[in-house]
Amino acid sequence: MATIDDVLGTIDANLPASTQRLFDLLSIPSVSTDPAFTQHCLRAANWLADELKGLGYTAEVRETPGHPIVVGHAKAKRADAPHVLFYGHYDVQPPDPLELWETEPFAPRLADGKTGKEIVARGASDDKGQLMTFLEACRAFEQNGGLPCHVTFLFEGEEETGSPSLPAFLAKHREELSQPGIALVCDTSMWNPTTPAITVMLRGLAQEEVFIRIASHDLHSGMFGGPVNNPVHVLAKIIADLHDAEGRVTLPGFYDGVPDIPEDIAEQWRNLEFDQAQWLQDVGLAHVGGEPGRGIMEQIWARPTCDVNGIVGGYTGKGSKTVLPAQASAKFSFRLVGQQDAKSVLESFRAFVRARLPADAKVEFLNHGASNALQLPFGSEALSRARRALASEWGKEAALAGCGGSIPIVGAFKRDLGMDALMIGFALDDDRIHSPNEKYSFTSFHKGARSWARVLDALAA
Amino acid sequence: MATIDDVLGTIDANLPASTQRLFDLLSIPSVSTDPAFTQHCLRAANWLADELKGLGYTAEVRETPGHPIVVGHAKAKRADAPHVLFYGHYDVQPPDPLELWETEPFAPRLADGKTGKEIVARGASDDKGQLMTFLEACRAFEQNGGLPCHVTFLFEGEEETGSPSLPAFLAKHREELSQPGIALVCDTSMWNPTTPAITVMLRGLAQEEVFIRIASHDLHSGMFGGPVNNPVHVLAKIIADLHDAEGRVTLPGFYDGVPDIPEDIAEQWRNLEFDQAQWLQDVGLAHVGGEPGRGIMEQIWARPTCDVNGIVGGYTGKGSKTVLPAQASAKFSFRLVGQQDAKSVLESFRAFVRARLPADAKVEFLNHGASNALQLPFGSEALSRARRALASEWGKEAALAGCGGSIPIVGAFKRDLGMDALMIGFALDDDRIHSPNEKYSFTSFHKGARSWARVLDALAA
Structure with a gap:
């Protein structure tokens, strides 16, 4: 044989x-x-x-x-x-x-x-x-x-x-x-x-677009700025609140199902031939960002993230315009690992957004998919x-x-x-x-x- | 005569x-x-x-x-x-x-x-x-x-x-x-x-556009999200930090030169015939925003503001794109009152922004004017x-x-x-x-x- x-x-x-x-x-x-x-x-x-x-x-x-x-x-x-x-x-x-x-x-x-x-x-x-x-x-x-x-x-x-x-x-x-x-x-x-x-x-991927509207139309920022809230500020606060000072995502329950890496695997990753300086330099950087103390491999392979892929609101052309925008929107994506549940993450996210809306602000969510890791x-x-x-x-x-x-x-x-x-x-x-x-x-x-x-x-x- | x-x-x-x-x-x-x-x-x-x-x-x-x-x-x-x-x-x-x-x-x-x-x-x-x-x-x-x-x-x-x-x-x-x-x-x-x-x-007006860049080019958010910082997050944090929970602008020195309104004037404003509900309804609102306890007239006439007039970063077209943006920018305007100094406000603002940049982030400021009240x-x-x-x-x-x-x-x-x-x-x-x-x-x-x-x-x- x-x-x-x-x-x-x-x-x-x-x-x-x-x-x-x-x-x-x-x-x-x-x-x-x-x-x-x-x-x-x-x-x-x-x-x-x-x-x-x-x-x-x-x-x-x-x-x-x-x-x-x-x-x-x-x-x-x-x-x-x-x-x-x-x-x-x-x-x-x-x-x-x-x-x-x-x-x-x-x-x-x-x-x-x-x-x-x-x-x-x-x-x-x-x-x-x-x-x-x-x-x-x-x-x-x-x-x-x-x-x-x-x-x-x-x-x-x-x-x-x-x-x-x-x-x-x-x-x-x-x-x-x-x-x-x-x-x-x-x-x-x-x-x-x-x-x-x-x-x-x-990694899995859950994507959600968020539209926040306050006034019914764009307003003159001089005539209305102050007593009329600005949806860009509301959206920025939501984005800022989504991470803590350690780069961790603050959504309640977000880390449910995120596994620790077995020590032998972590050891293997640490020993892989990898030119960190070159990897960073290729994208114009000199420092590892994200969660302090976690390496590039670990962060990309085994850690979940929340990223804004796009944001827009108000006047974005050349020069200035004293407009108080009626709307601001952003596209959010969550990279998921382990047993994180994409649908639960999105539910937590929507509640997180709604909890941060001032009176008169309206929100609309547009889903762009949800798949687990x-x-x-x-x-x-x-x-x-x-x-x-x-x-x-x-x-x-x-x-x-x-x-x-x-x-x-x-x-x-x-x-x-x-x-x-x-x-x-x-x-x-x-x-x-x-x-x-x-x-x-x-x-x-x-x-x-x-x-x-x-x-x-x-x-x- | x-x-x-x-x-x-x-x-x-x-x-x-x-x-x-x-x-x-x-x-x-x-x-x-x-x-x-x-x-x-x-x-x-x-x-x-x-x-x-x-x-x-x-x-x-x-x-x-x-x-x-x-x-x-x-x-x-x-x-x-x-x-x-x-x-x-x-x-x-x-x-x-x-x-x-x-x-x-x-x-x-x-x-x-x-x-x-x-x-x-x-x-x-x-x-x-x-x-x-x-x-x-x-x-x-x-x-x-x-x-x-x-x-x-x-x-x-x-x-x-x-x-x-x-x-x-x-x-x-x-x-x-x-x-x-x-x-x-x-x-x-x-x-x-x-x-x-x-x-x-x-009110005076000071306007400054801010560009924040991190990576040298747009990246795939799956391949780089995590260890590479996101300029939209950095910008959002700056915007969020600019106001406290009471709607006040947090820039150091911002309220230097902002006068209190004499009581007889405040009294006159309170007694002016003014249909607040109608004013709000005309722009689709039911509640006064901004600084709690301050009326519409006071806020528009006599209080300084900070507003984002426009923001943009990453992918803003239809649907989703898993991009980690290289740049985000926003147009800021400050409405000024009393003896506020527009140039000092902008200096304080630039320092405020610079203090919130992570390693590798670069900032550029583009001024669009500065006039005192x-x-x-x-x-x-x-x-x-x-x-x-x-x-x-x-x-x-x-x-x-x-x-x-x-x-x-x-x-x-x-x-x-x-x-x-x-x-x-x-x-x-x-x-x-x-x-x-x-x-x-x-x-x-x-x-x-x-x-x-x-x-x-x-x-x-």
Whole structure:
């Protein structure tokens, strides 16, 4: 019976052919946002379905209101093997501005980069190259007796436009797609070129716009200023009251469900190679803000926030105007972690606002969404196995990372399929995704496939 | 020797001819803002100069970079009489929208209004009708042995466009125009149709725009929110800190020079006929805001304020955007009273802002002007005399009013000529100035002329 080393050897031996297959996929300009490329999106979907069928799997290109979704199923060599759902996306960002590309964006090539060979093309890193690491791992298993896990493949074509068709598709095919097991998502980055990463936390997001009105119309600040209250002041007081002097959010109940970070994870984060000075300098800063004593990683990955994303009221043109504004408004967003409940946070927020309105002030709330944080428990068995697998491949522990932003598809897997996700990806920070001359490290492609082989093997062990 | 009653009798007898003279002036479309009417502005200036000459006074139409200014001088019958400077303006607002006028705006007519006869035409109230009340008072004195005061006349043609040429003109002719004595300005309103008013306080105005920047560019609030400070929060905290819970401005030294209101004045204000509920309802409110326990009149006339006239930062379009703004800005204005020093207030404000900036925050200030309040001392002799004169004519005490806004020309008289001003006018709140079908009460015109006769007589007594 074949061992994991046999599978890894096959991946190594397949590499030239694997690269050619990736080049074939990269040469299809499957830009999802531009209707002029609709046929190319369909071509890419068909190409992937054909690949799956070529490996002996079932595969269908299924229609959605937008671009099609490819669904495939592969059986493991053992019937009692665990099940995984693998997600990737075949659509890409537009290549514009074209004049900044050194070569054609849909004519993939190998180039020499500063850390070795690179695959240069639109979609090389986001997400075709990443997606193909998994397919090549599956191929190697098939050449060595079969898969260790049952696999459901889900390739969508609208990730770059916000996955508008995915939630309804998941709901419709829930029974087919939702097997006990974990989702594997390959659309994230390594910590650095030699350190793999598993993203285990995604902050949630609750957004609410607030409009405060007092007078029925804008007034002359000389004729009315004083006895008529100013909605900008009322709004400013609300914003100011939302944080205490330690940078903590003051909403009652806000920190309910915010977990402490386990000491071993905190220790790992402290020891991650991270150039704090450079990170700050890149955005024009020299000091860490926010909650005193908490590092950047901790704050972005594991702490909730409240931010005003926009504010407007009164006269905002050039020069001055002695107006007493009738209205002021602001867009608030709350990044959530752990078990914080987005709906409760918004309820607390609305009460907080209402409690600060003077007589005659009217408030209107406009919701822009509310999603809880997603967190794979640090003690999860699948996580432990994936960590061991990645450590074997890379020779060092994977960073257990958070992600300050949200990844809507992962929320959809949790909400619509009830599945947790392991986010493992091999992109690098300098891959220029969404930008000209996008590239994917050849090492990422090669060791990415080997990593997936080890992860599948470990999950089934 | 003629008595004041003789003069008043002459005014009464002259009334038909006075009205015709006002109609002549009103028929000249001296719209200052529209270059198409430049010749008509000159015509109005010449018409006024001819009127003055017709009364035996010297008069010149003097060029400015804009519309001309008419300067005249009249000698009193007694060489040792006091001197006054009378100001009015001959320019008017455009009559648009023309279709809303019941008759031609520059074809003056007498109409029956709800409280008696009204003179209907553009400029009837603002300011030709008011200006002519003073000229007709002078005419009546001339027909009764001469003026009781030396009078300098100053008629400008750019009041409706912000008097851009006036300050330089005053500075240039300072020696000629600045005699010991008081300025008389006829461009304000009665308290109500039966109660005259003297405006004795104008709030000052200091304006400063503040820009706060933190990161070098807008950031993703998920990827940076937390460890990177938000300039909207910083600005909101500054705005919130500027007022205490009692509505008082917290700037150090802000209330230096803010006078207490003498009890007799406060008593008068409390007893003025004033429909507070209506005032509030007109702007959609039911409650008095600002400093608790202080009435509307007191707050607008005699209390300083701090207002944000405009604020903007981050994304202000439709929907949501998870942006951590790089910049936020706000336009602040301070209404000043009594002896408050506008420059000191702005210095205190800038220090207040700087003291609230976190590390890495940068601030920029953009000044939009600073003028102190103007206040005729309540104990002024000229004011006492004018009050007695108006009480004789109207049978009730004149309201000693403030004005929440600023009147730049009055500031210019103080600054450039060193002269205090008595602002006495006979306009009514429903005169529709700047609007279609502007009118001036015939009673205002008639009793306005009689009032000026009594005031001139009282000032010389």
